[in-house]
Amino acid sequence: MDHWKAAKKVLRYLQGTKDHMLTYRRTDHLEVIGYSDSDYAGCVDSRKSTFGYVFLMAGGAISWKSSRQSVIATSTMEAEFVACFEATNHALWLQNFTSGLGIIDNAARPLKFYCDNSAAVFFSKNDRYSRGTKHMDLKFLSVKEEVRNEKVSIEHIGTDLMVADPLTKGLPPKIYIGHVERMGIMDKSLLM
Template sequence: MEQPPRFVAQGEYRHTVCRLKKALYGLKQSPRAWFGKFSEAALEFGLNKCQIDHSVFHLCTKAGFIFLVVYIDDIMITDDDSAGIAKLKLFLQNRFHTKDLGKLRYFLGIEVARSKEGISLSQRKYVLDLLEETGMLGGRPVDAPMDSNTKLVSDEGDLFNDPGRFRRLVGKLIYLTITRPDISYAVSVVSQFIGAPRMPHWIAVLRIIRYLKRAPSFGLLYKSNGHLRVEGFTDADWAGSLSDRRSTTGYCTFVGGNLVTWKSKKQTVVARSSAEAEYRAMAHITSEVTWIQNLLKELGLTVETPSTGQWHIPLVR
């Protein structure tokens, strides 16, 4: 450890350093203060803060739209106005210590690739690191992330000897669902046992890893389909959890034919019928579609055609 640049003590203290007791960056108020300062600068430039999602800023100019998305201290800018984006970057460089990384290729662990078909998002390197960490680079892949005949419960099997490793790996898998909706359900199931993981739970996690080895570069493709229609699809099981008999809701939404949001999560209450479980799923997808519609409307991308939703409702007699 060395003394920080431009602050080198002289004399008898020239070889000493300070011991850090508490970092200011780790205080709860730090993110709020930083975002408040950044928001003031963005509003000073002329950007409008989105009320539906406060991390999104937008501006309509004569040449087109400017969109800015901020995640902590990482910023992504896209627009139709090249001159406007140059002015915005220059303004931010004068207000903050920023570094322009050029055209987006890598953002928060997500790899961005452009082709004639569209823009693809994947986490290939992230998956390969997971395979190496778990020693599964030479393992045999499987066709599904979870065995359909396996029902995990909280009190069967021996306790796993390294709960910390289980939690870290499940946390990484949760982050991987950003571009891998195909593992969302399996990850949501194993994440329910992070408090006291057992060997069957660990085996289920390793199966997800083996499934990822089948195609590490799988991801999402976004392309123009000639419309901006919002569609939602949802379904739910009934009392699928053997531990508390709660149902699981799963849904996904599409904008312009491209998958944008998805979720797999247990419902908060026990449904007394399969119809009740399905209607709760409908409520979730309705809220999500409404949120997307309002977001698009605020960004100036009003959806003219009515949104559609598809679900299966069993008849109860």
């Protein structure tokens, strides 16, 4: 019965947002900015965390993902770092894609994305890390290498400004609406 209630909730959400659309702002300075987030052990069955990232350009989302992590994180910092790893991989792809299209000349500067976990940001920028399992070590080393090579830049942001929050957890309606609007999703009746 819980699945039926969840399905009805999804259908009500879709009905209520059918007039929403993705919007972009006119700007002379195009830049891709990302947000990476994770819950911690949110799946009640497997205790795997859910990560999410969203990349914005011209005030609107151009790419996003929400998925269960493939590994079980043993701390909030590890869960957030796995999200940073996934966001880093996608940021590198986006950088190559936008450069190839000639939209943005971002070869000279790293693609910036934000994380709301200060420990994950700290470990991405230095060599301190207590050794863990091999799969986590590889993720840490991969992200650190891209930060060191200035391909990506990971900056800390307050949780209240974390645009990727709706991709990882349920939020109160007012906060959810604020984050969705920051992604560039607007009700078309408000735009006219």
